[in-house]
Amino acid sequence: MAIVFEKPKSLTDAPLHYCPGCTHGIIHRLVAQAIDELGIEGRTIGVAPVGCAVMAYNYFSCDMVEAAHGRAPAVATGLKRSLPENIIFTYQGDGDLASIGMAETVHSATRNENITIIFVNNAIYGMTGGQMAPTSLPGQVTQTSPYGRDVTTAGFPIRICELLSTLDGPEYIERVAVNNVKNIKQAQKAIKKAFENQVNGKGFSLIEVVSSCPTNWGMTPDDALRWIDEKMIPYYPLGVYKDRSAKEGE
């Protein structure tokens, strides 16, 4: 019998701990698939964040390092500078990457570190129980913005792709989503390219994945996916924000 669907080899057999309807599982799969397809598992080292994906080190079968909150790009910099032939990726959430780790994010980008960053934006702190994130939308109700995010006191959400694409350093910046099959297909392509760039020595690639958090958004998984279309994507438009090689190829 022909196998038509199987688990990527770069994922372990450990059962994922994520909530029902969470899209981390899909994103893990896309990352593992890219590693499989490029045949780089044996030389890949992943960096797990602090946040819901903290235990990603149990799920990817390549070597893994657990970083402090927000510091994954600095840890990845150390790994890459020590082992330039290895493939280094970080997997980070919005609080990790866009709040506490903003300096590490911006500076690894501006140095054009030859690393791959998978940035999961679900507009909330999931693991700690649903607090306001740097990417929470204006008016969004969270545990720490119980009356809705008031931009006059809490400020505006940060659009990471737009911000990083103003830098000369980074090679490739794209925002994708995983709320429907079409978007997942595009996310798959983008994530693979982000790894391919590193294999080819092109430099810093960051893929922002607009994701859902049904538990902390207080929605059914279905409604959460719709909320991505209705609220998230209008604020965080999908697309390629920077692709230096494509530009050079024009």
Next chain:
Amino acid sequence: MAEKVLMKGNEAIAEAAIRAGCLHYFGYPITPQTELAAYMAKRMPKIEGGVFLQAESEIAAINMVYGVASTGKRVMTSSSSPGVSLKQEGISYIAGADLPALIVNVQRGGPGLGGIQPSQSDYFQATKGGGHGDYHLIVLTPASVQEMADLTGLAFDLADKYRMPAMLLADGTMGQMMEPVELPETAPEMIEKPWAVTGTQMKRKHNIINSLYLVPDELEKMNFERYERYKQVEANETRYEEYMMDDAEICVVAFGIAARVSRNAVVEARKQGIKAGLIRPITIWPFPKDAIAKAATHCKEIISVELSMGQMIEDIALSAECKVPVTLCNRAGGMIPSPDQVFDAIKKAAGGNE
């Protein structure tokens, strides 16, 4: 024998680190350790595989150290007091993940922004943890430019051997002063690090560098195991130097620049017929408890000479177990005690006229 060269303390650390096989340096500018980073910036690009990176912050620098240490290679960062405070989060993670690394603190006066003159007021931070959680660093305290070099090599060896971070706790004087120094000419032997992340090459199960244990039983077990290792360090690696302690009645305890000042005071005391001696801790963690305990059996007073408001004095008092009075002779905020000040303290302890 190797040729002696005249070097600044900060530069001696840098060159000794490179000769110890440390080819990765991450730092952020701060006085008075600047020469160390500058030396690395000049040398590393000329060495095959050498990496110098000026990080965006002390926090990033220590996390870059964590990254390289995860791969099993020798790596270091250096800073001065306020910068070392910023590194504490990363140091705790490095200790929690059982990674070897070297952190150099060329201390300056504090708290806060403090000043840029020499100090020893980061003793508590260096020896009692510094960051969160139960852990220790091996803390070495050089008292000459030669020791800046020697203890750098030793720190890397010990960090590798015990899988824990080591700190070289110097001060602004040690960093800035120039002395002749002899540098090692042969590379040290490196030990195998099967725990390192280097890529599985599809030949082994994945390695994980981590300090997270959500099951409390497991976290407790890790803590107990780590402290078993610390006991070995205490048993095997406590280092100190004694000067005229055999028949001493007054015992002076001091490290780093304070020890050099104190030695002059002990010499002067002996000239004047006072039986004074000096214990110079070279490691302050592990602390030379036994040497202090022994001194407490035959001395009538122990004087702690420090460039702080009195931090090491607590370890001395614990080691002396209240058998004799332990007093403080100190300057703070970037000031250094004079030999006369220490001599006066010795004379007072001996019951002489003030």
